[in-house]
Amino acid sequence: MEPFIQQALDNAQNDEEKLSVVTYYYNLYTQKTKHLQDQIRMIEAQIDELSTALGAVKDIEKNPSINFNIGGGIYVPGKPVKGDVFIDIGSYYVSKTQPEEAVKITSERLEFQIETLKNLTEEFSKGVETVSKLNSIGQSLLAKNVDGKE
Numbered sequence: 001m002e003p004f005i006q007q008a009l010d011n012a013q014n015d016e017e018k019l020s021v022v023t024y025y026y027n028l029y030t031q032k033t034k035h036l037q038d039q040i041r042m043i044e045a046q047i048d049e050l051s052t053a054l055g056a057v058k059d060i061e062k063n064p065s066i067n068f069n070i071g072g073g074i075y076v077p078g079k080p081v082k083g084d085v086f087i088d089i090g091s092y093y094v095s096k097t098q099p100e101e102a103v104k105i106t107s108e109r110l111e112f113q114i115e116t117l118k119n120l121t122e123e124f125s126k127g128v129e130t131v132s133k134l135n136s137i138g139q140s141l142l143a144k145n146v147d148g149k150e
Contacts, residue, residue: 033127
């Protein structure tokens with residue numbers, strides 16, 4: 001559990017204040033883990049997309065035809081022409097480059113997303129662990145109050 005949460009619990013004057021601290025951080029970390037889960041799903045989708053693109057660019061000269069995405073989930077069949085490819089550089093701009101350079105750029109993007117996924121997954125696991133500990137503390141405090149042991 002995060003040290004600042006433990007400190008807040010240690011500073012609480014009674015079980016009611018402790019329960020208030022637990023409830024606050026439980027809700028906060030529950031929201032945080034849900035947000036992280038959404039980010040993880042988004043990064044996983046980007047990794048899948050980049051992996052597919054990387055495979056396509058590596059095989060561009062071998063493929064007799066490719067379905068080209070024209071947006072909105074619409075694809076048109078076409079035949080790649082040897083030479084330049086266009087790569088999205090952000091903000092609706094594309095850059096003309098050689099397939100080898102596109103492979104390098106896409107590989108770097110893929111590595112970055114994989115590292116991001118790793119970091120988000122670690123943060124998610126810590127959040128789930130914190131939520132679990134807070135839940136346990138909260139249940140214990142509630143049981144103590146219900147049993148009248150306060």
